Amino acid sequence: MSTTFRGTAVPLAVTWLVWGTTYLAIAFGLRGTEPLTLSSVRFLTAGLLLWGLAERRHESRLTTPRRRRAALVGVLLFSVGMGGVALAEEYVDSGTTALFIATVPLWSVLLNTAWGRRTRGAEWAGVWLGLAGVAVLSAGLGRGGLTGAAILLPAAICWVLGSHLDDHSAGVRGPAAQMLAGGAALAVAAAVRGEFASPPRPTWGAGLALTYLVVFGSLLAMAAYRHLTAHTSPALATSYAFVAPVIAVVSGALFLDEPLTAHVLAGTALIAVALSTTLLSGSRPAAGPTTTAPGHPEAVRMRRGPASSR
Template sequence: MRSVSLAFGGTAVPLAVTWLVWGTTYLAIAFGLRGAEPFTLSAVRFLTAGALLWGLAERRHEPRLTALRWRRATLVGVLLFSVGMGGVALAEEYVDSGTTALFIATVPLWSVLLNTAGGRPARSGEWAGVWLGLAGVAVLSAGLGRGGLTGAAILLPAAMCWVLGSRLDDRSAGVRGPAAQMLAGGTVLAVAAAVRGEFASPPQLAWGAVLALAYLVVFGSLLAMAAYRHLTAHTGPALATSYAFVTPVIAVLAGALFLDEPLTLHVLAGTALIVVAVVTTLLTRSRPAGPTTTAPGHPEAVRVRRRPASPTSGPHASS
């Protein structure tokens, strides 16, 4: 991952990659669901990405994981990938891809609540972001039908589990750590797919679904994460986490352009409220200098430890 990060060079390219790729992963999931069931699609995605990262760790001769780190990786992988991203794919059976992105964009707000529960008082700007975000969720939910409310009920716990999994992530295990997380999460998703009966009928190998899966693995789970690592190593937290309020807008527009998802008044109002909420939260959080900051927003990012800029600094990649 280091060589990939160095290849980005400046800031503009990795910034564009994180915005565009993470903004269109929800669209890719929607296309992928045309050929495979949600848990099957997610299992293949993370098992493949995890195997590729594991191969990279082997090539770099990284040390093997201890039993303790395997247990931690399994727990984090279930929270991040089985519940978090598996929930995203499942929810897209009920709600539009743009609406899904908006619900997941509330991750920074749940992070504020988790910080508060852990004894770190939230600032007034962070609380303002939380209330604005909850108002955006309420507006979105009001425009959803019965099936849409089912999707919302899946997405909110998925976002919360992503925050919790990011907090528990062991960021010191090199590439092998996130590889183990994805392999564990993908295995649980495969079991869930079997229990749900998704293997009863084989997936439809339509070109659109196959390309969508390849996009999710190569671009969504590998390239964008490398770009994000570069940003956290060479820029400030406000710029590095700017994807959190850009990607939901891109997701809504992509869904409208390529899937004819309606831009209703509820969607537009909810988008505005959630984007303003995330901007308020991130800008408030980035002001004081502290030992750590949470990299929120898209469910491919993890918690970041702030270090002096160096080619290898940045977050522990989760995907």
């Protein structure tokens, strides 16, 4: 195991496990409130907590260009990306939602290639094997609703674009501003959608789900993800997208009675091969142009390309 991988093993485990169960948490959270409202509260709360931490650490204020970039990245990542995931779960189950989001590594590699980064053949093989596994899983779960699919595809693409645009150099205050911007945009969207007209349906399960989404999904996992995007290749940083569907499908079957069939075993086998291929080829950054990084946390440098919550 390389030095780089030793330094990323824990962040990898966090992103795989936490984001694999985020879909389940969203499903429970939707039992207490509407999807855009749930997402808005999630990111506004997490953003305020991070902003308070930035104040405590006496971090410098964001410049005007960085505030604008943070607002754009926040809308792409948290409003369209993660807000879209919550909205889609009104139409498709949590496992199917995770399968659509598994297209993230494909868009990531394509965008990196467009930016001139040299992409290894093994990375391409891992991406396609992973997507083949997702296709097998999808066949076992049945086709998701067209409305859900229409929401999830742009959500995945916007996640990659937001990751690419993240200037990655504003300490804790940068991600805090992104979450606050994304949460504010979600609040506006929720109002336009008429969600505030529906009274909340508070339950213990929904409250615990929201707490989990804030603490683990929006703080711990995002910090781990930002570390990965700073120190590994895009294929490795987004490898959670191969593991999360498996965890989401299994957890959905256990806790939500979502279907678990023989297709899951075949899909899991393909995804395991894809992961090993991707990890072996992507445990160190590929050669290519470098610049201030896209992705997620503090001041780091990385190749030009996306690598950036679920």
